[in-house]
Amino acid sequence: xTTLEQTRTGQDQTIEHTIQQLREVYADAPEMAKVALERAxxxxxxxALEAQASQTESAGRxxxxxxxxxxxxxxxxxxxxxxxxxxxxxxxxxxxxxGGKKVGxxxxxxxxxxxxxxxxLFATAYDGAWDPYIDDFATKIPDEMDIIFTxxxxxxxxxxxxxxxxxxxxxxxxxxxxxxxxxxxxxxxGRLKRVGKAVEEFLDQVS
Amino acid sequence: MATQTxxxxxxxxxxxxxxxxQKMRELYADAPELGKAALxxxxxxLTQELAAEGHAQTAGRIxxxxxxxxxxxxxxxxxxxxxxxxxxxxxxxxxxxxxxDAVGxxxxxxxxxxxxxxxxLFATAYDGDFDPYIEDFAAKIPNAMDLWLCNxxxxxxxxxxxxxxxxxxxxxxxxxxxxVNSPNLTATETRRLEGVGTAVDQLLDKIA
Numbered sequence: 001x002t003t004l005e006q007t008r009t010g011q012d013q014t015i016e017h018t019i020q021q022l023r024e025v026y027a028d029a030p031e032m033a034k035v036a037l038e039r040a041x042x043x044x045x046x047x048a049l050e051a052q053a054s055q056t057e058s059a060g061r062x063x064x065x066x067x068x069x070x071x072x073x074x075x076x077x078x079x080x081x082x083x084x085x086x087x088x089x090x091x092x093x094x095x096x097x098x099g100g101k102k103v104g105x106x107x108x109x110x111x112x113x114x115x116x117x118x119x120x121l122f123a124t125a126y127d128g129a130w131d132p133y134i135d136d137f138a139t140k141i142p143d144e145m146d147i148i149f150t151x152x153x154x155x156x157x158x159x160x161x162x163x164x165x166x167x168x169x170x171x172x173x174x175x176x177x178x179x180x181x182x183x184x185x186x187x188x189x190g191r192l193k194r195v196g197k198a199v200e201e202f203l204d205q206v207s
Numbered sequence: 208m209a210t211q212t213x214x215x216x217x218x219x220x221x222x223x224x225x226x227x228x229q230k231m232r233e234l235y236a237d238a239p240e241l242g243k244a245a246l247x248x249x250x251x252x253l254t255q256e257l258a259a260e261g262h263a264q265t266a267g268r269i270x271x272x273x274x275x276x277x278x279x280x281x282x283x284x285x286x287x288x289x290x291x292x293x294x295x296x297x298x299x300x301x302x303x304x305x306x307x308d309a310v311g312x313x314x315x316x317x318x319x320x321x322x323x324x325x326x327x328l329f330a331t332a333y334d335g336d337f338d339p340y341i342e343d344f345a346a347k348i349p350n351a352m353d354l355w356l357c358n359x360x361x362x363x364x365x366x367x368x369x370x371x372x373x374x375x376x377x378x379x380x381x382x383x384x385x386x387v388n389s390p391n392l393t394a395t396e397t398r399r400l401e402g403v404g405t406a407v408d409q410l411l412d413k414i415a
Contacts, residue, residue, distance in 0.1 A: 018299045025295045028288055029357060032364055036353035043351070047305050056302030064302060071317050073328065085234050085242075090384040092227050095263030095273055096256040097386040108314070108332050110271070110278050110382040121280070123330050125315050143249030147235075150242030157241045172328075176297040176318030178304040180394050181401070189389055192400040199403055 015048045054182065060130035061164070062171050067182025069107065070130065074122045075114070076170045082151030083117035089147070099141040105133060105186055120152065127185040134164055227257045263385070267336035268372075271382045274390025276314060279337070280330045281378040282321070289358030290324035296355060306351035310343050312394055327359070334393040341372040 019041065026037045059070035078086075090111060100106050107125040114121055126133050137145050138158050145158040156162040184192075222230070231253065235246045246253070266277035285293075297304075297318060307313045314332035321328050333340050344352050345368035352365040363370035392400075 015299075022295050022299055025288075025292045029292055030286070032353055032362075033292070033357035036350050036357060040350040040354050043306065044299070044354075047303075048299050048301075050303075050305050054301075054303060054305075066303060069315070071315075073317060073319050073330070075321070079239070081237060085238060087383060088234050089231060092231060093256055093384070095271075095384065095386070096259045097384075098256050098259070099252060100386045100388065106386075107388050108276070108278075109386045110280060110330065111384040112280050112380050112382045114282075114380065121328070123280070123317065125332070141252075143245040144252065146241050146245030147249055147253075150239045150245065155239075155241070172319050172321060174302075174317040174319045175294060176300070176302050176304060176316070178307050178313070178316040180308065180314055181397050184397060184401070186388050189392060189397065189400075192397075192404045193389070193392070195404050195407055196400045199407060 015045060018048070019045065056177050062168050063130055063173050064175075064177045065129075066177050066179045068127050068185045069179045069182055070126055070128065070133070071174050071177050072122075072124045072126065072130070072133070073172050073174060074167060074170045075119055075172060076122075076152040077119055078117065078151055079153045079155075082153075083113060083120070086111075086120070086148065086151040087113065087117075097144075099144040102140045103136050104140075105136060107186060125179070127187075131164070134167060138163070224254060224258045228254065231257075262390070265381075267338055269376050269379050269381050270337055271385035272336075273385050273387045275334055275393050276387045276390055277333055277335065277337070277340070278330070278382050278385045279333065279340070279375075280328070280380055280382055281375060282380065283327045283329060283356075283359040283378055284361075285325055285327065285358060286360050290320060290327075293318070293327065293355055293358045294320070304351075306348050309347050311347075312340060312343060314394055332387070334395070337376070338372060341375060342368055345371060 023037070026034055029037075054066065056064045056066050059065040059072075063070055063072050065071075097109075100109065103126075105127040107127070109122065109124040112121040112123075113119075142158045146155075149155045149158070154166060156166050160166075228250070231246065235242055238246070262273050264272040264274075266272040266279070270277050270279050272278075304316060304318075307316060312334040314334070316329065316331040319328040319330075320326075345365045349365040352371075356362045356365070356371075361374060363374055365371050
């Protein structure tokens with residue numbers, strides 16, 4: 001959270017001043033870094049100007065958002081036997097998560113096993129704010145959530161009043177978040193795909 | 208590792224849905240009560256998912272791909288002072304990294320400081336395969352890449368793209384599972400569709 005506050009304070013300073021600060025933190029960097037900084041400075045200045053117009057914001061309780069798209073990154077410890085169960089289940093599913101579609105605000109998610117199967121990384125890109133997103137999972141795919149998350153230490157269950165605290169406790173907010181199309185929600189991309197198809201059909205008919 | 212996974216997947220593909228469900232029940236026999244109950248309640252959806260054709264693919268050298276969209280997840284060790292520099296850089300960019308627009312195949316990227324600022328978790332979604340993706344970065348935004356990656360141990364520099372790709376692959380951990388809502392929508396196709404959408408809106412405005 002302090003990062004966000006720091007970011008905002010940074011916005012109030014002039015870009016020149018911030019670039020001066022950046023030069024100072026890069027003063028003791030490896031030679032490669034200093035060269036890269038000098039080469040990148042012109043582009044960096046214009047990016048910094050653009051960035052002020054499209055800066056990341058808070059996604060609500062925790063995490064950051066750019067435009068409509070937010071990030072959620074959780075690292076949790078496996079419960080005994082959890083890694084084995086989860087891996088076998090993910091392999092059986094072989095990339096099919098029709099449950100993900102039901103949520104309707106989920107862009108992507110990855111499941112990564114860490115540190116000799118003792119820890120787990122779950123990272124997702126989604127639309128909107130943190131609280132409604134978690135609520136969506138709880139109402140639309142509660143069983144899938146419990147099947148996956150019982151693999152972790154201390155998972156209280158998706159229907160537990162403590163579930164949001166558990167997630168927030170294990171979430172690490174990103175300090176940088178780039179989205180190529182920040183205004184494109186999952187719903188809007190669905191609409192655009194239909195528009196694109198309709199236009200093609202229309203053009204076929206007139207040709 | 209990738210080969211093992213592929214073999215395991217092929218073997219599992221030949222199982223019937225009923226056999227897969229049976230395996231799942233065995234797996235969850237010693238799960239916490241919550242997990243067992245969830246398995247029972249979620250059986251209908253699971254059966255559907257198990258019956259569907261497999262979607263998991265690889266992104267070439269390393270990483271998972273679904274349709275046209277791939278994932279790359281790395282944990283990079285900071286050099287001394289590296290975390291402070293990268294944080295300063297990200298703050299200047301207001302947490303954003305618009306230089307990546309020039310690459311054209313990036314969907315999203317996150318920068319997460321972990322383990323007391325000793326490591327960075329970098330995770331991205333992109334189009335296509337691992338090697339061409341890294342080559343693209345090296346060709347299009349080498350400066351921007353050096354500027355942030357120089358903060359990590361052993362980074363060889365983007366002017367040496369094949370060494371840089373090896374270095375990234377060495378720190379990469381392939382996702383065990385990867386879900387993409389629109390697996391066939393590349394970043395390029397998204398831009399085209401946004402253009403079509405705007406044109407259609409304007410056309411409809413004119414007719415109205």
